[in-house]
Amino acid sequence: xxxxxxxxxxxxxxxxxxxxxxxxxxxxxxxxxxxxxxxxxxxxxxxxxxxxxxxxxxxxxxxxxxxxxxxxxxxxxxxxxxxxxxxxxxxxxxxxxxxxxxxxxxxxxxxxxxxxxxxxxxxxxxxxxxxxxxxxxxxxxxxxxxxxxxxxxxxxxxxxxxxxxxxxxxxxxxxxxxxxxxx
Numbered sequence: 001x002x003x004x005x006x007x008x009x010x011x012x013x014x015x016x017x018x019x020x021x022x023x024x025x026x027x028x029x030x031x032x033x034x035x036x037x038x039x040x041x042x043x044x045x046x047x048x049x050x051x052x053x054x055x056x057x058x059x060x061x062x063x064x065x066x067x068x069x070x071x072x073x074x075x076x077x078x079x080x081x082x083x084x085x086x087x088x089x090x091x092x093x094x095x096x097x098x099x100x101x102x103x104x105x106x107x108x109x110x111x112x113x114x115x116x117x118x119x120x121x122x123x124x125x126x127x128x129x130x131x132x133x134x135x136x137x138x139x140x141x142x143x144x145x146x147x148x149x150x151x152x153x154x155x156x157x158x159x160x161x162x163x164x165x166x167x168x169x170x171x172x173x174x175x176x177x178x179x180x181x182x183x
Contacts, residue, residue, distance in 0.1 A: 017144075043150045065118050069118070084103075141177075
């Protein structure tokens, strides 16, 4: 029988509950130093430095906004050029067909429109939303993550994950408790 290189576990991972933001931040640093890469932290408030402590990569929305803004500007200008110069050329008041100055307001507005929609949509997609269900919701006390507690999870998919060793490691970080998270 062939043996899989990945550890197969009946659950999503392990989760430790901490009493304070500082305890969670300290644990996050230690988890990263131990070499775990598939981790996440949960709290009711933003904790400055926890994403960096866990080694999370920042996903940039800006390139998407720039590309969409440029497309919007080109689409607005192109549509006006096509209408005024190619499809319906009309000599009004002796002005040239390609009167670029009159194209500026629509070009500007379509640039902003495309960029704004791109910012909203790319932010939602890059954040993995909508996500009405996540396995961490199965942790017994996870509802407290939106109130008073702070949680740190290590996924079973992590290359360094070993159920017993990871549980002992998390327990050494002085959490309130360490629980398995079912799928």
